[in-house]
Amino acid sequence: MYVCLCVGATNQTVSDAVASGASTSKEVAAICGAGGDCGRCRRTLRAIIAASKPEPAPVH
DSSP states (O other): OETTTTTTTEEHHHHHHHHHHHHHHHHHHHHHOOOSOOOTTHHHHHHHHHHHHHHOOOOO
């Protein structure tokens, strides 16, 4: 699915940027361009970043 129409970035492109170390929408933009133009996709970028973070271990 396309996440950023301005640069044609897909959710896989953004996921790859996150996997390579991007942890903010600005870092994603620096790596693949998504979110660097109009910014309408930044909410989706932040959701992809948040979904990629591991769940904290439960505390007993």
